[in-house]
Amino acid sequence: MQYLESAMRIRILLLLFLSILSCNQPKNKKSETVEKPEPEVIIEKKVEFEYNSLYISDSFDFPVGKPDASGYYNAQKFGENLHLGDDWNAITGGNSDLGDPIYSIANGYVKYAQDYGGGWGNVIRVIHKMPNGKMVESLYAHCDTILVKEKQWITKGMKIGTIGNVDGQYFAHLHFEIRDDLDLPIGYGYSDNTKGYLDPTEFIKENR
Numbered sequence: 001m002q003y004l005e006s007a008m009r010i011r012i013l014l015l016l017f018l019s020i021l022s023c024n025q026p027k028n029k030k031s032e033t034v035e036k037p038e039p040e041v042i043i044e045k046k047v048e049f050e051y052n053s054l055y056i057s058d059s060f061d062f063p064v065g066k067p068d069a070s071g072y073y074n075a076q077k078f079g080e081n082l083h084l085g086d087d088w089n090a091i092t093g094g095n096s097d098l099g100d101p102i103y104s105i106a107n108g109y110v111k112y113a114q115d116y117g118g119g120w121g122n123v124i125r126v127i128h129k130m131p132n133g134k135m136v137e138s139l140y141a142h143c144d145t146i147l148v149k150e151k152q153w154i155t156k157g158m159k160i161g162t163i164g165n166v167d168g169q170y171f172a173h174l175h176f177e178i179r180d181d182l183d184l185p186i187g188y189g190y191s192d193n194t195k196g197y198l199d200p201t202e203f204i205k206e207n208r
């Protein structure tokens, strides 16, 4: 009896401990890792921006709270927990930003706008060409809706989608990346190898 009681006590304590652990797990920190193996992402790579000089990206804004992320905070910065992007959330918390607008950070060309599935959900990938000829890509993930089409030219500040939560996998937020290597596959959202990735907030601040 004594033994049974203490075994049960240990079990209850263990369950309590596990539930505390899972409570402490912020939804945003959940890995964006896709469950399926890395596929061959066929993406139109370099676009002939020369024919569309109107779309040169000569300045960049933040993708939420147009134009300077007003009303939002970066819940998981680039590099934090090996995060390859920023996680933009409304300061009002939880799912209060579900359906909020996502804006293109600059003029550009939509190279991908599809539901990628897994932990990514709807993803928009935009190519930008800067006046110095340098090209970067902005990536907007977990979108609730996609409001642009692939191969579409877009302008800075255009509403391109809305903030989502990938069917409740996270609290609603925008996972946002900027890359200077246009040839990377979608990836995993987290890595200790940051080659080809830029700190999005730093990049935007330097190129307002």
Ligand SMILES: [Zn+2]
Pocket: 032, 076, 083, 085, 086, 087, 174, 175, 176, 189
């Ligand atoms: Zn993220």
